[in-house]
Amino acid sequence: MSEEKTDLLDVQIDGVWHKFPKGTRMIEACKQAGVEVPHYCYHPKLTSPGNCRMCLVEMGMPPRPAPGAEPAEPDEDGHLPISWMPRPVIACANTIGPNMGIKTTGPLTEGCREGVMELLLANHPLDCPICDQAGECSLQEFSVEHGKGESRFREQKVKKPKNVEVGPRIRLDDERCIMCSRCVRFTDEIADDPVLGFTDRGSHTVLTVYPGRELANNYSMNTVDICPVGALTSNDFRFQMRVWFMKETNTIDVNCATGANTTVFTRQGKIYRITPRQNNDVNSDWMPDSHRLNFHWIESEARLTEPLVLDGDHHRPATWSEALTKSADKLSALKGSEIAVIASARMTNEELLITNRLVKHLDAGHVDTVPRIEENDGYLIAADRNPNTNGVKLILGLDDPGSQLDAIREGIEQGRIKGLIVLQENLVGDAGFSGELLGKLDFLLTTYPLANPTADLADVVLPGACWAEKSGTMINVTGRLQRLNKVVDGPGATLEPWEIVRDLIQATGGGNGIYAATDLFKQLAEQVSEFSGISWEQIGDLGLPLIETGETIPLIEREKERIASGLVVG
Amino acid sequence: MTDKKPKNSASSHASFLLTTFYSKKMSFEVPSDLEKEIDERITHYPVSKRSAVLPVLHALQHHFGFLSEDAVEWTAAKLELEPIKVLEVVTFYPGFRQEAPGKYHIRVCRTLSCAMAGSYELMESICEKTGIDRSGVTHHNPIAVSPDGKFSIEFAECLASCGSGPVCLVEDDFHEAVSDVDSLLSQYP
Ligand code: SF4
Ligand code: FES
Numbered sequence: 001m002s003e004e005k006t007d008l009l010d011v012q013i014d015g016v017w018h019k020f021p022k023g024t025r026m027i028e029a030c031k032q033a034g035v036e037v038p039h040y041c042y043h044p045k046l047t048s049p050g051n052c053r054m055c056l057v058e059m060g061m062p063p064r065p066a067p068g069a070e071p072a073e074p075d076e077d078g079h080l081p082i083s084w085m086p087r088p089v090i091a092c093a094n095t096i097g098p099n100m101g102i103k104t105t106g107p108l109t110e111g112c113r114e115g116v117m118e119l120l121l122a123n124h125p126l127d128c129p130i131c132d133q134a135g136e137c138s139l140q141e142f143s144v145e146h147g148k149g150e151s152r153f154r155e156q157k158v159k160k161p162k163n164v165e166v167g168p169r170i171r172l173d174d175e176r177c178i179m180c181s182r183c184v185r186f187t188d189e190i191a192d193d194p195v196l197g198f199t200d201r202g203s204h205t206v207l208t209v210y211p212g213r214e215l216a217n218n219y220s221m222n223t224v225d226i227c228p229v230g231a232l233t234s235n236d237f238r239f240q241m242r243v244w245f246m247k248e249t250n251t252i253d254v255n256c257a258t259g260a261n262t263t264v265f266t267r268q269g270k271i272y273r274i275t276p277r278q279n280n281d282v283n284s285d286w287m288p289d290s291h292r293l294n295f296h297w298i299e300s301e302a303r304l305t306e307p308l309v310l311d312g313d314h315h316r317p318a319t320w321s322e323a324l325t326k327s328a329d330k331l332s333a334l335k336g337s338e339i340a341v342i343a344s345a346r347m348t349n350e351e352l353l354i355t356n357r358l359v360k361h362l363d364a365g366h367v368d369t370v371p372r373i374e375e376n377d378g379y380l381i382a383a384d385r386n387p388n389t390n391g392v393k394l395i396l397g398l399d400d401p402g403s404q405l406d407a408i409r410e411g412i413e414q415g416r417i418k419g420l421i422v423l424q425e426n427l428v429g430d431a432g433f434s435g436e437l438l439g440k441l442d443f444l445l446t447t448y449p450l451a452n453p454t455a456d457l458a459d460v461v462l463p464g465a466c467w468a469e470k471s472g473t474m475i476n477v478t479g480r481l482q483r484l485n486k487v488v489d490g491p492g493a494t495l496e497p498w499e500i501v502r503d504l505i506q507a508t509g510g511g512n513g514i515y516a517a518t519d520l521f522k523q524l525a526e527q528v529s530e531f532s533g534i535s536w537e538q539i540g541d542l543g544l545p546l547i548e549t550g551e552t553i554p555l556i557e558r559e560k561e562r563i564a565s566g567l568v569v570g
Numbered sequence: 571m572t573d574k575k576p577k578n579s580a581s582s583h584a585s586f587l588l589t590t591f592y593s594k595k596m597s598f599e600v601p602s603d604l605e606k607e608i609d610e611r612i613t614h615y616p617v618s619k620r621s622a623v624l625p626v627l628h629a630l631q632h633h634f635g636f637l638s639e640d641a642v643e644w645t646a647a648k649l650e651l652e653p654i655k656v657l658e659v660v661t662f663y664p665g666f667r668q669e670a671p672g673k674y675h676i677r678v679c680r681t682l683s684c685a686m687a688g689s690y691e692l693m694e695s696i697c698e699k700t701g702i703d704r705s706g707v708t709h710h711n712p713i714a715v716s717p718d719g720k721f722s723i724e725f726a727e728c729l730a731s732c733g734s735g736p737v738c739l740v741e742d743d744f745h746e747a748v749s750d751v752d753s754l755l756s757q758y759p
């Protein structure tokens with residue numbers, strides 16, 4: 001915080017005096033005072049063009065004394081009288097002043113809102129019954145709250161393009177667009193892909209993607225989220241489900257180490273869409289398209305829904321107890337040094353903790369995880385495409401995850417390693433293990449959500465829940481501890497990976513006594529010093545900084561600069 | 571510049587307002603003296619080159635008669651802007667044309683005073699005498715051209731000579747109280 005921000009100014013909002021830091025936008029001051037000022041074009045993460053006029057309010061300042069007159073006397077609380085301006089001002093782009101008065105009710109403000117709504121709706125198709133935005137549409141909401149309820153417009157509405165594919169994932173209905181320009185500013189200021197603009201003029205103005213170009217960048221779907229109306233809709237979600245039927249669960253993205261905060265929308269155990277959830281230390285208000293759309297596989301035909309055991313040359317379904325007993329028999333025939341465990345940096349801290357216990361219990365000779373290092377995209381996607389590498393380092397104690405894989409391959413090749421436990425990974429697909437090599441093992445156990453080439457070769461295949469079907473915590477690239485929350489139940493007999501590992505320990509003669517992931521978190525807090533003193537509840541929806549990694553998220557750093565320069569509110 | 575092959579989606583959208591954006595594509599070359607003049611105009615806007623977009627477009631339209639897709643992209647490259655930012659300006663002002671006009675472009679005032687003084691009759695009469703068919707005129711393409719390409723015409727708003735309607739502009743020549751269309755047209759060989 002800069003010095004001047006600590007200067008507090010007295011502002012009267014709807015008759016009540018408050019104090020706000022100098023530089024606060026009027027609209028934000030109202031919000032902090034619990035008064036919502038309706039708005040369309042304003043978005044705290046984007047510049048404020050002040051073009052929609054929905055946020056007009058009545059404003060006043062202390063009267064300027066006439067020449068020679070005495071300045072007004074403050075009242076006993078030190079407030080000067082307010083002389084109200086005869087015309088309204090926009091609350092989004094103006095900042096507060098000393099002793100300022102703001103009225104968000106009364107004939108002037110209400111008349112402005114009615115007028116703006118009437119004009120916005122004049123050419124609007126009023127097609128809410130078939131519009132995806134219905135139920136979460138600012139136009140609908142403000143029309144109910146601030147509109148006139150009727151229109152004096154009797155003329156022909158302007159016809160504009162409908163169902164336009166502006167990009168591979170987005171459709172535009174220009175008749176619904178209210179020209180707020182949020183999408184234009186997002187593509188300009190955040191995504192650095194300015195292909196959108198307004199062509200033509202007046203009531204004929206249309207949002208246009210430049211001819212021959214398309215809105216195809218990997219952040220394009222954020223425009224759908226910020227479009228206050230149903231003009232931009234997602235191809236993936238449109239016409240799938242009414243928003244008011246869906247349940248919202250706060251969780252995090254697991255497609256890379258950033259761990260973007262998300263809201264997952266479900267109905268009756270099915271995921272319909274994922275949207276970013278604001279966290280200014282992680283993902284701001286945004287997330288990449290590739291991550292938000294990576295959930296359809298959860299319902300794939302290839303989902304493993306029950307334990308399988310190898311019987312001769314084919315897999316047959318088994319009960320959990322049969323599969324676990326078989327595993328225990330095979331494992332007890334092996335010495336610890338003949339067993340390797342390959343866990344996953346996609347596992348939660350809780351799963352890693354209990355995996356660590358399994359490793360110690362079996363006295364396994366090797367343990368590692370599968371690294372996934374690619375390019376950082378310069379926005380939100382971290383180079384590390386595993387969500388919890390920091391958890392692996394801290395809890396499994398691996399300084400350089402992936403560095404043991406060669407030794408494990410060599411051990412199998414030379415017959416020193418005879419048993420391999422693969423937790424939530426597909427070694428053939430993702431870690432360069434050959435089927436031939438895995439064929440040399442006496443015993444191979446895998447857990448994974450989907451059928452895969454490694455599972456094809458396994459003696460025991462256990463259906464492990466995917467990210468949406470389990471709870472736990474992860475540590476992101478910057479060292480922030482965040483909570484993954486269970487969104488839906490896993491299909492069939494699927495278990496959460498920590499439950500599988502717990503049962504495996506028990507089947508091989510170890511202790512039990514853990515009934516919830518939160519129990520594991522308590523143990524983490526006791527056993528791993530970095531976690532000491534932290535409770536599950538304390539992590540909350542936004543997480544908390546746990547360790548210093550020295551890593552930053554490029555988009556967040558740029559946003560900090562924009563906030564510091566006063567360009568955006570943040 | 572990215573691949574400019576029109577995508578289905580984008581071009582179907584664009585076709586709404588830019589019917590012939592692609593079909594009008596022809597070789598586009600800005601003569602060096604014109605470019606020099608444009609460069610000079612840009613120097614008048616030291617703070618932001620973007621502010622030069624209007625003068626640059628005027629100069630190009632004056633030379634080429636209209637603003638093609640190439641002209642838009644040339645301007646964008648010149649001013650270091652995204653092409654959409656230039657297209658916004660081109661489509662905003664009715665004074666900028668995206669369609670080639672005739673050799674002589676006529677603008678007939680249709681604002682109240684002129685309308686009452688007979689601008690619609692004037693329009694009709696000019697069209698009849700030049701063979702211009704205005705049936706294809708739309709909000710997005712307000713210009714109609716005679717079959718021989720000699721004249722093109724559109725309605726304009728108040729040309730600031732309301733007392734002497736009907737008024738029209740032929741190229742940059744102002745004509746007031748026009749009654750004899752034949753003699754008007756005969757001035758343009
Ligand atoms: S499409 Fe939506 S976000 Fe973009 S200008 Fe129109 S209303 Fe605003
Ligand atoms: S929110 Fe649009 S003008 Fe203030």
Ligand code: FES
Nearest residue numbers: 679684729730731
């Ligand atoms: S109305 Fe025609 S010149 Fe003013």
